[in-house]
Amino acid sequence: MNETLSLDSLRARKARLGRYVGKKSYRVLQFGTLGYAVVGGWLAWEGEQLAYLAMSLALICFALEQWYQKDLSVLPVRGASLDERLSGEVIGRLSQRYPLTPLSVWLALSTHWQVGFIMNHLLLTSDFVREFASSDEADMPAIWQRARELADADKSEAIEPGHVAISIMLNSSHLIAVLPHLKLIDKDLVEVSGWLSRLLDMIRLGKPFFGGIGRDWANGFTPMLNRFGQNISLGIQSSGAHFGTQTESPGVAAIEKSFEQGANTIALIGPSGIGKTSHVHALAQRLLEGKAPQTLQYHQVVGLNPSVIISSAQRPGDLEQIVLTLLSEAVHAGHIILFLDNAQLFFTNGPGSFDMTQILLPVVQSGAVRLILAMTPSDYQRLKAQNSAFAGLITPVMLTEQPQEQIMDILEDTSIGLEHQHNALIAYAAIREAYRLSGRYDQENAYPGKAINLLTQSLTHGKGGVVTPQSVQEAIEQTHGVKVSSATQMEADQLLHLEDQIHERMINQSRAVTVVSAALRRARAGVSSPKRPIGSFLFLGPTGVGKTELAKAIAATYFGDEANMVRLDMSEYQQPEDVKRLLSSGKEDTMSLILAVRQQPFTVVLLDEIEKAHPNILNLLLQLLDEGALTDDTGRPVSFKDCIIIATSNAAADKIRERIEQGQELETFEKEFTDQLINSGQFKPELLNRFDEIVLFRPLKPEELAQVVKLMMKGINQTLSTQNISVELTDAAIAKIVEVGNDPRLGARPMRRMLQRAVEDGIAGRILRGETQAGDHVTLDVADLSV
Amino acid sequence: MFLAVGFFSWWYSIGWVILVKNVQKRLSNTLAMFSVPSLMRTLFAPWKRIVTNPGAGLSAHLSAIGDNMVSRAIGFTIRLFVLLAALVSMLLIMAIGIVQIVLWPLIPLAIVYGLVMAL
Numbered sequence: 048m049n050e051t052l053s054l055d056s057l058r059a060r061k062a063r064l065g066r067y068v069g070k071k072s073y074r075v076l077q078f079g080t081l082g083y084a085v086v087g088g089w090l091a092w093e094g095e096q097l098a099y100l101a102m103s104l105a106l107i108c109f110a111l112e113q114w115y116q117k118d119l120s121v122l123p124v125r126g127a128s129l130d131e132r133l134s135g136e137v138i139g140r141l142s143q144r145y146p147l148t149p150l151s152v153w154l155a156l157s158t159h160w161q162v163g164f165i166m167n168h169l170l171l172t173s174d175f176v177r178e179f180a181s182s183d184e185a186d187m188p189a190i191w192q193r194a195r196e197l198a199d200a201d202k203s204e205a206i207e208p209g210h211v212a213i214s215i216m217l218n219s220s221h222l223i224a225v226l227p228h229l230k231l232i233d234k235d236l237v238e239v240s241g242w243l244s245r246l247l248d249m250i251r252l253g254k255p256f257f258g259g260i261g262r263d264w265a266n267g268f269t270p271m272l273n274r275f276g277q278n279i280s281l282g283i284q285s286s287g288a289h290f291g292t293q294t295e296s297p298g299v300a301a302i303e304k305s306f307e308q309g310a311n312t313i314a315l316i317g318p319s320g321i322g323k324t325s326h327v328h329a330l331a332q333r334l335l336e337g338k339a340p341q342t343l344q345y346h347q348v349v350g351l352n353p354s355v356i357i358s359s360a361q362r363p364g365d366l367e368q369i370v371l372t373l374l375s376e377a378v379h380a381g382h383i384i385l386f387l388d389n390a391q392l393f394f395t396n397g398p399g400s401f402d403m404t405q406i407l408l409p410v411v412q413s414g415a416v417r418l419i420l421a422m423t424p425s426d427y428q429r430l431k432a433q434n435s436a437f438a439g440l441i442t443p444v445m446l447t448e449q450p451q452e453q454i455m456d457i458l459e460d461t462s463i464g465l466e467h468q469h470n471a472l473i474a475y476a477a478i479r480e481a482y483r484l485s486g487r488y489d490q491e492n493a494y495p496g497k498a499i500n501l502l503t504q505s506l507t508h509g510k511g512g513v514v515t516p517q518s519v520q521e522a523i524e525q526t527h528g529v530k531v532s533s534a535t536q537m538e539a540d541q542l543l544h545l546e547d548q549i550h551e552r553m554i555n556q557s558r559a560v561t562v563v564s565a566a567l568r569r570a571r572a573g574v575s576s577p578k579r580p581i582g583s584f585l586f587l588g589p590t591g592v593g594k595t596e597l598a599k600a601i602a603a604t605y606f607g608d609e610a611n612m613v614r615l616d617m618s619e620y621q622q623p624e625d626v627k628r629l630l631s632s633g634k635e636d637t638m639s640l641i642l643a644v645r646q647q648p649f650t651v652v653l654l655d656e657i658e659k660a661h662p663n664i665l666n667l668l669l670q671l672l673d674e675g676a677l678t679d680d681t682g683r684p685v686s687f688k689d690c691i692i693i694a695t696s697n698a699a700a701d702k703i704r705e706r707i708e709q710g711q712e713l714e715t716f717e718k719e720f721t722d723q724l725i726n727s728g729q730f731k732p733e734l735l736n737r738f739d740e741i742v743l744f745r746p747l748k749p750e751e752l753a754q755v756v757k758l759m760m761k762g763i764n765q766t767l768s769t770q771n772i773s774v775e776l777t778d779a780a781i782a783k784i785v786e787v788g789n790d791p792r793l794g795a796r797p798m799r800r801m802l803q804r805a806v807e808d809g810i811a812g813r814i815l816r817g818e819t820q821a822g823d824h825v826t827l828d829v830a831d832l833s834v
Numbered sequence: 835m836f837l838a839v840g841f842f843s844w845w846y847s848i849g850w851v852i853l854v855k856n857v858q859k860r861l862s863n864t865l866a867m868f869s870v871p872s873l874m875r876t877l878f879a880p881w882k883r884i885v886t887n888p889g890a891g892l893s894a895h896l897s898a899i900g901d902n903m904v905s906r907a908i909g910f911t912i913r914l915f916v917l918l919a920a921l922v923s924m925l926l927i928m929a930i931g932i933v934q935i936v937l938w939p940l941i942p943l944a945i946v947y948g949l950v951m952a953l
Contacts (some may be wrong), residue, residue: 056838057836057840059842060836061840066839079841096951096952099947099948099949099951099952100948100949100952102944102948103944103945103947103948103949103952106941106944106945106948109941110841110845110941110942110945111841113849114841114844114845114849117849118848118849118854119842254867258866258869258872259866259868259870259872260868260916261869261872261873261916262872263880263912264869264872264873264876264881264882264909264912264913265872265875265883265909266882266883267882267883267884268882268883268884273857345872379883381883420937438948530945586931596889644918656915675838676865776846808873
């Protein structure tokens with residue numbers, strides 16, 4: 048389609064005139080109509096000739112006022128051409144005095160509230176976009192075409208200022224190139240366009256009509272229901288609330304269809320947060336608007352809360368009497384749908400709940416009143432197990448999570464309400480972040496509830512009333528105890544020099560350090576799968592060569608603290624029943640892996656001597672490495688996606704030592720060695736294949752052990768620094784310690800004991816004898832060592 | 835020139851149609867505001883479903899029929915009054931609407947006439 052715009056057309060002139068007249072002039076015209084009419088009437092009464100003039104002026108004002116109100120200010124769309132489809136708000140702002148270019152159009156529209164909405168929610172400024180808008184008239188056809196496509200996608204009759212503004216932004220390749228630096232992509236612009244369009248629809252919709260004065264005269268009185276129940280329909284009627292896209296959701300349609308097909312009791316089943324209550328509110332709105340099937344029109348939804356009923360029961364038997372009266376009123380009224388939210392509270396005895404199955408059963412059996420029971424899948428299963436006869440009378444309507452696009456729409460629409468209530472501004476990026484982070488860290492609730500909860504919590508973290516992605520991160524850090532920002536703010540150069548940082552506390556094992564660092568860089572750069580743990584490694588090698596030390600170094604450098612490590616000795620998990628211990632939710636075993644990771648998701652999980660674990664536990668490990676999640680003994684999932692999983696094994700350590708002693712390099716026999724591990728049956732191939740890397744550790748040479756000694760001396764000096772004493776070993780002393788302490792089977796492990804004996808004991812004696820005092824620097828030679 | 839063309843072309847075409855539609859809309863709003871379809875459907879129904887269930891025996895039966903007749907009579911009377919109010923309102927709206935529709939095309943002529951007479 049050739050998209051050209053003529054600013055000479057009658058419609059364009061009307062739009063400009065409408066903008067010129069404006070609302071203030073309209074008020075003047077209204078006042079003029081009234082004023083001249085009164086004056087004209089008075090003059091006519093007096094028999095004055097001027098009465099004709101006054102009445103003519105009154106009619107002129109009236110005619111112009113009508114023209115403005117019904118034509119100039121609204122300028123309805125009357126055709127498909129660009130001239131006819133562009134909103135009056137757009138063409139009214141365009142001038143013939145200068146050529147139409149992206150820049151001139153942007154400048155004309157930039158003060159419109161729709162553009163303000165877009166800029167605010169994208170955290171951009173009008174001046175910023177202006178820098179990227181071209182001054183080439185030839186760009187305009189493409190912009191009009193894109194704006195038309197956006198309007199079509201939003202099912203908007205008119206091409207609104209928002210569509211044109213987004214189109215100008217999308218048309219600028221330079222702006223699109225810069226967006227990623229602002230953590231935005233072009234798709235976000237299109238999404239905000241849709242958000243604005245839905246807001247416009249809601250504004251135009253106005254307050255819905257709910258049935259008139261005689262609506263309920265054919266229905267019975269409900270005094271007890273008015274007292275104990277919450278009339279959701281009347282609440283919607285008085286607040287004029289809109290449930291927008293929810294009213295057209297498949298869930299609401301399924302409830303209506305079930306009622307229409309003769310079901311009287313419906314169980315609305317879905318996980319917490321999926322929107323069971325809001326589905327019922329949306330249904331109530333449709334019933335009031337008369338949009339529901341004829342048999343349900345103008346029915347009212349009344350919610351019952353067991354706590355309110357229980358608190359009103361003074362004597363034994365009161366409870367049953369109240370419930371019977373409520374049910375009887377609902378039956379008699381004829382237009383009540385009872386809604387039992389958290390329905391399990393009506394089927395169990397306990398604090399704030401009571402079992403009324405026996406009272407409800409005859410009502411449900413007879414179908415005398417319509418009921419909606421909201422419950423989670425596990426509650427529904429429990430009800431089926433406890434009372435299959437009752438459950439058999441219920442028609443289940445399963446609510447499943449909607450696609451991401453719909454959830455984002457719900458979040459955007461909800462944000463408008465939150466902004467209004469809290470006088471805040473919620474950036475689009477914050478909504479997207481709430482979707483992402485709640486999905487990642489809130490495993491217990493479903494969308495959209497969990498993201499809405501997070502957004503609501505983020506309001507208190509907004510700076511100057513603006514909720515940004517950082518506000519959302521702070522909110523989730525506070526509520527879930529996770530450290531989102533520490534994980535995401537890790538500097539790129541820090542990652543690039545991960546090897547150097549690890550080597551500050553590890554001697555050699557360059558191959559292992561390089562392999563692990565590369566895997567972690569891949570994960571942080573987003574190259575590896577986000578659905579699996581950050582990294583998973585199998586460390587193979589003899590004792591005392593630095594496997595655990597490397598795990599600690601990773602925890603310290605990647606997660607900021609060596610303590611961010613869960614260490615499990617798998618030799619303690621050799622029995623089939625040990626699986627339960629591993630998956631305990633924490634109620635019985637406060638040391639369980641699940642509990643540790645739930646409390647601190649950013650952690651290194653070190654599984655020592657993995658080959659000793661029971662095969663059932665190795666199967667669990669397969670699931671963990673594959674899906675990045677495990678489920679605890681209560682059925683709640685826990686994410687391992689922010690963990691680094693490290694399994695260690697001494698398997699075939701002797702063979703590694705043999706090969707190294709023969710002068711071979713690790714790289715040359717890595718593959719062959721892995722094959723041998725599989726062939727020997729020590730590890731299943733499916734387990735080995737799931738690790739990101741299998742890392743071989745080589746035995747340490749004497750010169751490397753000397754470096755280990757120096758490193759350990761740093762630790763000793765750090766301890767002594769509180770007493771202002773420092774110790775130094777001569778090279779000969781270090782060589783002596785290595786010579787005495789070297790045991791190829793145990794690696795660096797004996798070095799610690801050697802230093803304790805040779806250095807720490809000696810220094811302790813000196814301090815006690817008063818030979819060494821604060822401020823002293825002690826140099827120990829071979830003769831000074833107690834070896 | 836544009837002002838005159840724009841104004842008169844709208845006044846004698848779309849403007850007039852909008853006026854007719856507005857009158858129609860006012861009538862349908864009044865119909866809905868008084869719940870006319872609902873009241874017509876339930877004209878003889880008992881008032882707020884207040885009914886007496888017949889007990890045993892003829893006299894109890896007759897008494898229940900009497901009570902229910904009273905309930906229906908109350909319901910009928912109230913609904914009838916509301917329906918009459920709706921009818922009056924609608925007639926009024928219709929009359930005003932017809933006058934508006936008839937006068938609409940005459941307004942520009944009346945302006946010219948008034949200005950001429952004032953001179």
